[in-house]
Amino acid sequence: MLAPDHLSSTFQALADPTRRAILSRLSQGEASVTELAAPFSMSMPAISKHLKVLERAKLISRGKEAQWRPCKMEAAPLQQASDWVEQYRAMWEARFDRLDAYLTEVQAKDKSSTTPRKANGRKKS
Amino acid sequence: MLAPDHLSSTFQALADPTRRAILSRLSQGEASVTELAAPFSMSMPAISKHLKVLERAKLISRGKEAQWRPCKMEAAPLQQASDWVEQYRAMWEARFDRLDAYLTEVQAKDKSSTTPRKANGRKKS
């Protein structure tokens, strides 16, 4: 993460079950750190660190209310992550469809000519 | 990642720009390790490690063709990751920010007189 690579920090923040659970909780509304920590058998500093990761990834923002620092979920990075994933998932599906079409066509003229070898020969030595 | 936590390993695999670029390349079709390594100024073992991470996350599968181990993208984990993120779509779609908040407040007038503040007060001290 040498560059301000928002996708990397987003995915990295999501790559931990505790942090995903925290986000899940926050999707239902703001919560204080102690409230967020409650479900976990983990020290407060550990939660604090997780929150810092989420904050750095801009997946949450934080307020100031007396001695509380309420956490609020921010969806923008999630949307960007979703966009990225969907892009390639769609590409893959398109490929799948083309392959499917190809196979269907091949099966249709099953008896014709040569055995359909994988259309993926090594291009250069 | 002590448990077979597929979401964690998927997100973690996606949390690296090299690996995302590899997936991007693979979304256009199978490729050998050397082909995948070409765009990067990085040693082959480094690429090999990245591929192992992707494989462990089941984001790619690998074949055996003479001395080549062609890599192929697998979309299932992407689908699951996408599903997880999409859970929160409602959240970001509801967030066309201040205008939306204004409209919400205006609509709220059809049931109560006072502004419905977020029912999120600190519950216990």
Added chain:
DNA sequence: CATGTATTTAACCATTCGGTTATATACATT
């Protein structure tokens, strides 16, 4: 001001990560 509550920071530790170079393995070709 003293105390209690909420949260962060500091220091530490073991493990994982992302890279390296050097070496080994597998296969094809000559």
Added chain:
DNA sequence: AATGTATATAACCGAATGGTTAAATACATG
């Protein structure tokens, strides 16, 4: 069998991760 090509493994390294405990900070209230 020897060589070349494709890839993996081993051993190592510094930095980041995810956790801990202990101490510091910030605020509210008696």
